[in-house]
Amino acid sequence: MDQSRLILKDAADELPSPNGVALAIMQLWNSDTPSITQIARLVETDPALSGRLLRLANAASRAGRPVVSIREAVARLGLETVKQVAVAFSLVDPEQERQCEAFDYAGFASHSLLVAMLARQLASQSNTAPPEDLFACALLARVGCLALATVYPQEYTQILTGSSPSLVAEERHRFGFDHNDLSYELMRDYGVPEPLARPAVHHESLDRVGDVADGRRFRIAALLHIAYRLANQGFQTRDAALDDETLDRVTALAHDALDMDSQRLRARFADAINEWLSWSQVFSLPESHPVGPDSAPETQAADRHDDPHEDGRKRALVLQTPSDPPLTEPLEAAGFGTCHRDDQEQMLRTAVEHQPDLLVIDQAAITGSAERLLRLIRSTEWGRAVYIVLIGDHLDEPAQAPLYAAGIDMYLEREMAAESLADRLAPAHRLAELKSLWLSDRRDLRRTANQLVISRRKFETLSMTDTLTGLPNRRAGMAELERAWAQWSRGGPAVGIIALDLDHFKRINDHHGHAAGDRLLAEVASVWSGVIRQGETLCRSGGEEFLVITTGIDLAAMKRIAVRLQQATRDITVPWRDSVIGISVSMGLAHSNDATDQEALLNRADKALYAAKEGGRNRICFRDNDTYLAV
Ligand SMILES: Nc1nc2c(ncn2[C@@H]2O[C@H](COP(=O)(O)OP(=O)(O)OP(=O)(O)O)[C@@H](O)[C@H]2O)c(=O)[nH]1
Structure with missing residues (x-):
């Protein structure tokens, strides 16, 4: 993964x-x-x-x-x-x-x-x-x-x-x-x-x-x-x-x-x-009772444009005492969809919900320290890229300095606010433009990167899958065996191999054609997939050769699986043109108790399979001491 x-x-x-x-x-x-x-x-x-x-x-x-x-x-x-x-x-x-x-x-x-x-x-x-x-x-x-x-x-x-x-x-x-x-x-x-x-x-x-x-x-x-x-x-x-x-x-x-x-x-x-x-x-705050623009009854009538981002305009959020004339007009004139709040907490809620591009804060409406509020806003992700205008009363330069340090972008005197705000918002616009450009670039980049991950993952899945049967291929089987063997060597569950090889498959191809052979291979794979259980892996290791990797079971249990596979193979019939094709399979078993490493395990299963072929096919063999026995 x-x-x-x-x-x-x-x-x-x-x-x-x-x-x-x-x-x-x-x-x-x-x-x-x-x-x-x-x-x-x-x-x-x-x-x-x-x-x-x-x-x-x-x-x-x-x-x-x-x-x-x-x-x-x-x-x-x-x-x-x-x-x-x-x-x-x-x-x-x-x-x-x-x-x-x-x-x-x-x-x-x-x-x-x-x-x-x-x-x-x-x-x-x-x-x-x-x-x-x-x-x-x-x-x-x-x-x-x-x-x-x-x-x-x-x-x-x-x-x-x-x-x-x-x-x-x-x-x-x-x-x-x-x-x-x-x-x-x-x-x-x-x-x-x-x-x-x-x-x-x-x-x-x-x-x-x-x-x-x-x-x-x-x-x-x-x-x-x-x-x-x-x-x-x-x-x-x-x-x-x-x-x-x-x-x-x-x-x-x-x-x-x-x-x-x-x-x-x-x-x-x-x-x-x-x-x-x-x-x-905690959860019922904005989610179940959205404290968005339209939910504050006292401001609803005034806020005709309370869903500013709906129409694609830039978003302005204003914190202002109710006694001051609302700044909707200059903000609208400057191209901002606007919503007003007269309470600091409400303003923060709306900001969290709608992440505005411009914040206009009247110092008189701030409860507590203005610097603290500004620092808080600037430390949030949404607050980092917002343009902040502070409206105040006769603050001289030394008084403005700490407010700039805490995060404001512009200070405006109250008397000037209504008439000069609109003319001064070009930088706020530029910042909002840049932000949206940057966000869309980032979005496109991410989208491409994320799509690449999916394609790569699909390619990897394909390269580990046998296209004819849909089973894991040899590479995937070997990776699984390696993983299982590593666990076994750390004291994990035992590992077993059942090597399977269809009998006289060449004759099928020769007699019915390659396409018929393909159909049969796919059918065999599908039937066997239904026979094996969780914890067992079936892979196609080559032409008409397959492997089952078992974990956590002994040789006796492996023999039972092999017998089930043999019986299921016996029942396979593939109608092809005027005839019906059947097949048998030979198997060789090997268990981790009898092998020093995973190559030895595979080797032992191969040799047992060879013994099954030599013994007449359609049989299951395993090695016991120095002799090969059939199940
Ligand atoms: N249709 C088809 N045939 C394949 C595929 N891969 C391998 N084969 C064929 O499988 C046959 C394997 O033949 P052999 O190795 O002689 O084995 P066999 O005829 O099964 O005989 P034994 O294994 O000794 O019982 C060859 O004819 C290959 O061409 C495949 O993907 N599709």
Whole structure:
């Protein structure tokens, strides 16, 4: 899954934070000195920000134990760093074409938070992993979805609104990898260790949880799956009562993996839901009650042009006391769609939502220190490129200097504002033009780079796939064998090879023609694919030769697979013109217990296959001491 790493740079740096969290962090910053606990609790509600901070904390302590708990990351980084990172987040882009329309950003963050809170509750009652680590792991377990929505907004909208029943299958088809692969890569990039990140990949489906063989990883995958399932219900009902159907589905798993009965499960669910509901106000700010231009009743009538970016004009946001005449006219004359706020908090909300190009701030409407507000705005991502005009009363140059230092671009005297503002906005226009040019260049560049990743990934997939049968080719088979052997040599599951070679295939070609041979090869591949199971890999290693790589089973179990393959081959009939073609297969088995390295293993299977051919074909052979025996 190395290719998905290529889009990490974009994704990891630019995953958007929910506007509600963004605003809450700004409010904390702007009020009194926020405490590290307050900040940590807010950070925990946002997967994108949590990931960034974990990455930073882990980068700072390269040699030490990895930091997985978000609270620990916040404590290690310290208030100043966390404040800086927290305010400089990316936001969901208000411009339609740059956001994934079908992706519910706020819902995603809120759902992830609920899964995380449930995981923490379940972990606190079971001996699986530290609760704070599992909180972070669960919070980030689906961050790949957010990354795909951010990096491929249009394509992801098509996937989400398409008719495919399987999101994962559709993602794989489109991108060559799915959101689980990407979540894993991002989590590793953030510094989450493999034993926690890997089980998270399996958490969405019960079948995939069952595939996790290792005991501790299985418990982690099971815990995350239970949290995910419960969260799906809680997210919909927003109620602490657990329905029987969901409970039935997870009870057996909770019992096996966490040693937890249904009563305790219900109690943990209720606790997590209550905790989550108490946080929901963070999310209900701009998302569910948009505090955009049209929602402030007191200003609605005045703001006819309250959705300034709708018509493609540059956006101006004005903070002004109600007693002053609104600056709509000069701003409109200068080509800006304008919206007014008379309250600083409302202004910040609107700015977060709409990311204006121009901010006109009347000093009289600022609560608290003007410099502090300006610094706060300048430290945000949207605030870095906004043109700021400050309107004040008789400030001489020494009084203006610290305001310029804090981030204003222009100072205007109140009496002059109405008449001279329009004439002075050329630089603001130029900056907005530059910004939009730069953004569109960046967008095009990213789009090209991201498309390249997909093409490359598809090419790689093709170069690892046999075109006739759709099976992994020899190269892919050898890569899989190498991976399995490396695990075995580190004490992992045993590896086995079943080498298969169709009998007298040349005769088929000679008698029925090459096309008939091709049909038969494709049919054989399809039938065998249905016979092998999870954990077994079937590849086409050459013309009429195939390999099955098994893991975690002994020779006796391999023989049973070989017999199933032999029986299935016997049943294959391919109608061709006036006749029906059938085939048989010879097989040779070898097991890692009897081999010193992977070449020796392959060699041993080949020799056993040769013995099967020599013995008359249509048989399964293996070596026992110095003799070859047939199954
Ligand atoms: N139709 C078709 N034939 C292929 C393909 N690849 C290899 N072959 C043919 O497979 C045949 C293999 O022949 P041999 O190696 O003599 O083996 P065999 O006839 O199967 O005999 P045994 O293996 O000894 O049972 C050759 O005729 C190849 O041309 C392919 O992709 N399509």
